[in-house]
Amino acid sequence: DSGVTQTPKHLITATGQRVTLRCSPRSGDLSVYWYQQSLDQGLQFLIQYYNGEERAKGNILERFSAQQFPDLHSELNLSSLELGDSALYFCASSVEGRLNSPLHFGNGTRLTVT
Amino acid sequence: GQQVMQIPQYQHVQEGEDFTTYCNSSTTLSNIQWYKQRPGGHPVFLIQLVKSGEVKKQKRLTFQFGEAKKNSSLHITATQTTDVGTYFCADLTGTASKLTFGTGTRLQVTL
Numbered sequence: 001d002s003g004v005t006q007t008p009k010h011l012i013t014a015t016g017q018r019v020t021l022r023c024s025p026r027s028g029d030l031s032v033y034w035y036q037q038s039l040d041q042g043l044q045f046l047i048q049y050y051n052g053e054e055r056a057k058g059n060i061l062e063r064f065s066a067q068q069f070p071d072l073h074s075e076l077n078l079s080s081l082e083l084g085d086s087a088l089y090f091c092a093s094s095v096e097g098r099l100n101s102p103l104h105f106g107n108g109t110r111l112t113v114t
Numbered sequence: 115g116q117q118v119m120q121i122p123q124y125q126h127v128q129e130g131e132d133f134t135t136y137c138n139s140s141t142t143l144s145n146i147q148w149y150k151q152r153p154g155g156h157p158v159f160l161i162q163l164v165k166s167g168e169v170k171k172q173k174r175l176t177f178q179f180g181e182a183k184k185n186s187s188l189h190i191t192a193t194q195t196t197d198v199g200t201y202f203c204a205d206l207t208g209t210a211s212k213l214t215f216g217t218g219t220r221l222q223v224t225l
Contacts, residue, residue: 042216100164102159103213107155
């Protein structure tokens with residue numbers, strides 16, 4: 001158990017809809033990362049937050065947004081969903097935003113857009 | 115932009131055989147982290163390499179960082195079925211606190 005909690009585990013929704021994925025980092029971790037993993041694909045970095053503030057942005061679509069709350073949990077919002085958004089979305093946390101902190105991943109949320 | 119490629123994409127070995135995956139970057143790597151993702155699971159941190167030429171071992175796993183810090187390798191001696199999974203290298207870019215993952219090598223081990 002990594003200590004990172006992601007909900008829900010599975011999400012099935014229709015094109016055009018909006019969903020929210022939730023992540024609670026490990027106790028004591030200030031940094032949260034979001035990654036997208038499509039079928040048999042690698043891990044695509046979306047966005048990172050550190051102690052409530054956006055720290056770095058990857059290839060995140062404009063239809064996607066995220067935030068980190070004062071209690072350090074994070075939410076990833078996906079809107080105007082398309083079939084191609086179907087993927088496994090991972091949240092990871094680390095102790096701090098420095099470059100040498102290992103990432104601890106949650107179990108992921110599997111999103112299916114129909 | 116930076117690309118981190120891993121070869122091979124897939125390897126199927128018999129239990130007891132050795133396995134190596136290579137991680138190559140188009141730019142100089144800052145640090146290298148290695149992760150393992152079991153089928154249906156999430157990536158799990160294995161190790162971090164920082165120094166040029168660094169070699170670290172974890173039981174049957176040997177990790178190496180190239181002298182020029184543009185490549186890294188993971189070697190597994192005498193594979194076991196528990197080694198099945200996808201192995202990712204990840205580069206901590208020097209300009210932003212983001213983690214670029216390699217394309218991954220999927221290892222299948224059969225008896």
